[in-house]
Amino acid sequence: MPEGAFFVIMVTKIVVVFGLMLLSVSYLTWLERKVIGDIQVRLGPMRVGPHGLLQPIADAIKLLFKEEIVPQAADRTLYLLAPAIALVPAFISFAVIPFGDQVRFFGQTIDLVITDVNIGLLYVFGVASLGVYGIVLGGWASNNKYALLGGLRSSAQMISYELSLGLSVIGVVMLSQSLSLVEIVGAQTRMWFILLQPVGFLIFLICAVAEVNRAPFDLPEAETELVAGFHVEYSSMKFAMYFMAEYANMITVSAMTTTLFLGGWRGPWLPPVVWFLIKLYLLIFLFIWLRGTLPRFRYDQLMRFGWKVLLPVALANIVVTAVFVALR
Amino acid sequence: MIWLIPVIPLAGSLVVGLIGRRMPRMLVAVIACGAATCSLMLSAMSFARLLLLPVEGRQLRASLGSWIASGDFSVSFGFLFDPLSAIMALVVCGVGLLIHIYSIGYMTEDRDYPRFFALLNLFLAEMLILVLADNYLLLFVGWEGVGLCSYLLIGFWFERPAAASAGTKAFLVNRIGDGAIVVGLIWMILLFGSLDFRSVLMDAPTVLAYGSVTASILTLLLFIGATGKSAQLPLYVWLPDAMEGPTPVSALIHAATMVTAGVYLIARSAPLFQLAPLSLDIVAWIGGLTALYAASIALVQTDIKRIIAYSTISQLGYMFLGLGVGAYAAGVFHLMTHAFFKALLFLSAGSVIHALAGEQDMRRMGGLRKYLRVTAWSFLVGALANAGIVPFAGFWSKDEILAAAYASGHWPLWAIGCLTALGTGLYMFRLYFLTFEGRSRLDAHTLGHIHEAPWSMRLPLVLLALGSATVGFVGVPPGSGRLQQFLGQVFPVSAHEVAIEPSVEAVLAVTALAMAIGGIVVAYRYYLVDPHRPETLAARYPTLYRTLFHKYWIDELYDAAVVRPTVNAARTLSEVFDARMVDGTVNGVAALVNRIGSLLRRLQTGQVPAYVLSIVVGAVVLLGYLAFSG
Amino acid sequence: MEWLMFVPLAAMALITATLVIVLRNPVYCALSLVGTFFALSGIYLLLQAQFIAVIQVIVYAGAIMVLFLFVVMLLDLGHERPLWLQRDRPRLLIGVGAVVLLLLELVIPVGSWTARVPQGSSTSELMGGVGNTQLVGRLLFTEFLVPFEITSVILLIAIIGAMVLARR
Amino acid sequence: MTATVPLSAYLILSAALFVIGVAGVLIRRNVLVIFMAIELMLNAVNLTFVAFARFLRSMDGQIIVLFVMAVAAAEVAVGLAIIIALYRNKESANVDEINLLKG
Known part of the structure; x- marks a missing residue:
């Protein structure tokens, strides 16, 4: 493949993927409001466009034109930087997730993944572990007691759950013998890993919810106790960036779950990309469903659950898987 | 497999020593005796494997890995099972096992039962390391180990000052010999760059010139060590005092096994000694003089264990005499027979002491045969073997040593040996007659309590008596018996070894036998027929009597x-x-x-x-x- | 090509490292240190140590520094006085002098050492074939198994120790 | 692929980072920042290990770095716990005020 073509394909892939992601993020807000509305037996947004379909655009315009407020006692630099720090990791971890098989296009064989790194899984974890900085720094820089508490909670929560998250996928790695996400998908040709790793899948899902700070693990925000937590002082576009980060994280995490446990883009009849999107959106629907149904954890319950239930179970899962792999 | 032979008793010792106090006594005895049994069986199996090998290659080796590795010099934890080791291991394990069994009965009253068995097992392990080691350093480990066990067991009843000081004496006197060995080993490293038997003994003829001063000094250093451990002149003084220990200890350590370590060391180093005729002569003369000297002291002692102890020294002297005239196989043969009959004598004496509740002075005994039948019979067999009466074990081995002494041209040594044979017959049967025959000199109270020993003590006595009576036959005919042939490949052909006319040999044997019988007859007349005659004799030669009684001061x-x-x-x-x-x-x-x-x-x-x-x-x-x- | 990557990364590492010890606000110090770690991670990639590079980010940037930030925020430490206004000038001077000397001593022998570096068995091709992560893993679970197990014990001890120390 | 950047460049960078760490330990008063400077020194050494691993073509250096990281993590956990305990007692994170070791 000539250098130039490679470059063009790469840029195209990046633009397409991130464009689609931005679009998804904005329409996820609509989807969430609609689904929650249904769960709560109301209609949700209906005014802007048919069934409120233009609502995201209206929101974007509103947020763009709102006034930027920086609290006087805030640490200005970090206050401005924090939302961006939160947003970037949410997007770039998508770079190694394969969303389809190879396709032939203009005589070129194109992998439907931005880049296949042989340590893709580690890359995702590395990037994900940085997401917490945006929240912690935002909370601290606001110089607001609630925000700081939200930030501290968030850091403790994410460190605790990242552990179980990492341990839960070791079973998958042991089965697929690779850290490359493309190869992990390849290893699920015969059977999805959810069937071989049901416990790992469950732990991964729970930890994923905690990682993206969604209900029932949304303690950093916790409207009822921390009045929105770390982003209580944020407004306008910076608030929007936190918002986008949350949804982008949701997409990434769902995509990861799909790739690791649900066979990625694999499926019969339909084109791979479609299968990938179906699984992705089912998981996102699950996220919204959870938010609509489950009450929030108390902080001590959250910590105890993470350290005393998830971690031991994840370890036991590794042991069982190891024995299984060794005997195979 | 052969490395297990010393390791099993070591493990037994650890188990019994560490947790024996919390076990029932029965279990302690079972573990200790079981360990000894395992070692014996393993030795026997290795022995059998050895016999199946062709004559030239009769040795088994096992290496447990490297111990010291420093530059070119290295020492391994290696074991060697060749005919010499095999005989030693079988004797050690066999006699050791019998004495373990004997101890079950003998020590039954003692409060420190587990400690005793732990030490006994430890001794067994160390002794086996000594005889199975394939290099001088590991041999020295066993050497020091048995020394330690000897110290601990002599002082087993450490509340008694005499026992404690006897232990200390044994330890200190041995230290002199050990010091000489250490110097010898260091010199050996300098000369040979190795301590391995194989390389040292193979290289010896090329490194050392025949009759050179170096060879003499090196071998003499080893011999000084041997005199310490094997109680030869002038380092014999600890052995009589060692009788303060329990009688099974005296039998096992101070008669049958440990004290023969010196003999083993010299036999093992035979190729070295072969290069040092001066050293060999010194060995022979020290042995001969010790034999006569100790026998003379034994004539007038009154403590039954001490008499046997001096007898041990005397018999060890015979062994060194044999080694010194180049009859290594004969020395080892005597070592083996001696192990049987001396252990038997000690155990019988122990049985007597046991029966008389601790009495050791034979002036207060007499006529015990009526009460202690088994003991008396087995003691008699032991005494006959010790005195060298045909056909008991001691006769064959002693006869061979004396024949070798004569044949090698050391006729003065032969004469000394014959004189000692006379003394041996005398003191042995003085002991027997005063203890078991004649009128009883016991007080009524003790007489009431007297009882034969339990089965666990009688069984070893009977077995050892059988052994003492028969074991000599493995060395018949003299000079070319099965034992000598078996050992032959280990030892170099002696320069002294001269073929001896059968008729001459017969004359020599009859002479020695006649001397021994003469001793017995004298003992019979003096101590049984006319018990007052020794006193008049002592009164007539007071200086001589006192000199002997006080062990030459x-x-x-x-x-x-x-x-x-x-x-x-x-x-x-x-x-x-x-x-x-x-x-x-x-x-x-x-x-x-x-x-x-x-x-x-x-x-x-x-x-x-x-x-x-x-x-x-x-x-x-x-x-x-x-x-x-x- | 490699210089093109190395120079910016090295510059970033040096600048952020300097910021760590110069900035007065501990939070900024911590963030600068994160920057240093990122730069080092990049350099590790340059050195074909992909696994180490990612672990560097996960462990140092993702875990250790978050912990630092957590503590800094929890204790709410104030700003330090600027360096040049601090008491104890002599010690500062000795310290700076010593550090300059140390730098010289560390750098001077480099030239003579690098000339003598012997080339070991090639792993460059091996890494292409098997992959850096697999190589590391294989070594870790064969040759370095005992140290690896000991490390896990050390971590366990550290967890327990931290809990004992920090509980009220 | 030949390395155009020589080993010495990496070593010099590492030395510079190490010295910056040492300087940080010497001139700072805040225990936490001193601690960070120590981490910086550890990382400088790690860089040396990785560089040597690359140029000596041996993986051992990278393995050592993994161990260093594990030990560093343990060290940070315990160190921060100590700092928190210290802060509770002294209400300060200034090393000048921490002199419990005074003889």
């Missing part, structure tokens, strides 16, 4: 020449040097440290940055030196 001589000056010097040192110089230095150093400390205390600000700064400055200086010095 050797103990007193040592005390005056060595012990007391040492103690006095130590006292002077402790009062002057210790109090003034050592204490002064120590206190002075402490005071100095105190003063410096109170000065340095000011540096201790407690502030971390200051410490860090000093660390960094130190690192800078050090790194600077490294970086700029090259």
Whole structure:
């Protein structure tokens, strides 16, 4: 493949993927409001466009034109930087997730993944572990007691759950013998890993919810106790960036779950990309469903659950898987 | 597999020693005896494997890995099972097992039952290491180990001052010999660059010239060690005192096994000794003189264990005599037969002591045969074997030694041997007659309590008696018996070894036998028919009698020449040097440290940055030196 | 090509490292240190140590520094006085002098050492074939198994120790 | 692929980072920042290990770095716990005020 073509394909892939992601993020807000509305037996947004379909655009315009407020006692630099720090990791971890098989296009064989790194899984974890900085720094820089508490909670929560998250996928790695996400998908040709790793899948899902700070693990925000937590002082576009980060994280995490446990883009009849999107959106629907149904954890319950239930179970899962792999 | 032979008793010793106190006594005995049994069976199996091998290659080796590796020099934990080791291991395990069993009965009253068995097992392990080692250093480990066990077992009843000091004496006297061995080993490393039997003994003829001074001194150093462990002149003094230990210990360690370690060492080093005719002569003469000397002392002693102890020294003298005239196989043969009959004698004596509740003075015994039938019979067999009466074991081996002495041209040594045979018959049967025959001199109270020993003591007696009666036949005909052939490949062909006419040999044998029988007859007439005659004899030659009775005043001589000056010097040192110089230095150093400390205390600000700064400055200086010095 | 990557990364590492010890606000110090770690991670990639590079990010940036930030925020430490206004000038001077000397001593021998570096068995091709992570893993679970197990014990001890120390 | 950047460049960078760490330990007063400077020194050494691993073509250096990281993590956990305990007692994170070691 000539250098130039490679470059063009790469840029195209990046633009397409991130464009689609931005679009998804904005329409996820609509989807969430609609689904929650249904769960709560109301209609949700209906005014802007048919069934409120233009609502995201209206929101974007509103947020763009709102006034930027920086609290006087805030640490200005970090206050401005924090939302961006939160947003970037949410997007770039998508770079190694394969969303389809190879396709032939203009005589070129194109992998439907931005880049296949042989340590893709580690890359995702590395990037994900940085997401917490945006929240912690935002909370601290606001110089607001609630925000700081939200930030501290968030850091403790994410460190605790990242552990179980990492341990839960070791079973998958042991089965697929690779850290490359493309190869992990390849290893699920015969059977999805959810069937071989049901416990790992469950732990991964729970930890994923905690990682993206969604209900029932949304303690950093916790409207009822921390009045929105770390982003209580944020407004306008910076608030929007936190918002986008949350949804982008949701997409990434769902995509990861799909790739690791649900066979990625694999499926019969339909084109791979479609299968990938179906699984992705089912998981996102699950996220919204959870938010609509489950009450929030108390902080001590959250910590105890993470350290005393998830971690031991994840370890036991590794042991069982190891024995299984060794005997195979 | 052969490495298991010493390891099993070692494990048994650990188990019994560490948790034996919490076990029932029965279990302790079972574990200890079981370990000895395992070793015996393994030895027997290895022996069988050895016999299946072709004659030239009869040896088994096992290496447990490297012990010391320093440059070219290395020592391994290696074991060697060749005919010599095989005989030794079988004797050690066989006699050891019987004595273990005997101890079950003998020590049954003792409070420290587990400790006794732990030490007995430990001794067995160390002795097996000694005889199975494939290099001098590992042999020395066993050597020191058995010395330690001997010390601990002599002083087993350490509440008794006599036992404690006897243990100390044994340890200290042995130390002299051990020191000589250490010097010898170091020299051996310098000469051969190795301590391995194979390389040392193979290289010996090329490294050392025949009759060279080096060879003589090296072998004499080993021999000094052997005189310490095997109680030869002049280092024999500890053995009679060692009788303070329990009787099974005397039987196992101070008669059958440990004291023969010196004999084993010299037999093992035969190729070295072969290069040093002077050393061989010294060995032979020391052995012969010791034999006669100890026999003469034994004539007048009254403690039954002590008589047997002096008899042991005397018999060991025979063995060295045999080694010294180049009849290594004969020496080892006598070692083997001696192990049987001397263990038997000790155990029988123990049985008597047991029956008489601790009485050891035979002036207060007599006529015991009626009460202790098994003991008396087995003692009689032992005494006959010891005296060298045909066809008991001792006859064959002693006869072979004397024949070799005569054949090698050392006729004075042969004469000494014959004289000793006379003494042996005399003291052995003096002991037998005074103890078991004649009128009873016991008081009524003891007489009422007298009882034959339990089965666990009788069984070893009977087995050993059978052995003492028959084991000599493995060495028949003299000079070319199965044992000698079996051992033949280990030993170099002696320069002295001269074919001897059968008729001459027969004459020699009959002479020695006649001497021994003469001794017995004298003993019969003096001690049984006319018990007063010895007293008149003693009264007629008071100086001779007292000299013998006081063991030539050797103990007193040592005390005056060595012990007391040492103690006095130590006292002077402790009062002057210790109090003034050592204490002064120590206190002075402490005071100095105190003063410096109170000065340095000011540096201790407690502030971390200051410490860090000093660390960094130190690192800078050090790194600077490294970086700029090259 | 490699210089093109190395120079910016090295510059970033040096600048952020300097910021760590110069900035007065501990939170900024911590963030600068994160920057240093990222730069080092990049350099590790340059050195074909992909696994180490990612672990560097996960462990140092993702876990250790978050912990630092957590503690800094929890204790709410104030700003330090600027360096040049601090007491104890002599110690500062000695310290700076020592550090300069240390740098010289560390750098000077480099030239002579690098000339003498012997080339070992090639792993460059091996890494292409098997992959860096697999190589590391294989070594870790064969040759370095005992140290690896000991490390896990150390971590366990550290967890327990931290809990004992920090509980009220 | 040949390395155009020589080993010495990496070593010099590492030395510079190490010295910056040392300087940080010496001139800072805040225990936490001193701690960070120590981490910096550890990383400088790690860089040396990785560089040597690359140029000596041996993986051992990278393995050592993994161990260093594990030990560093343990060290941070315990160190921060100590700092928190210290802060509770002294209400300060200034090393000048921490002199419990004074003899």
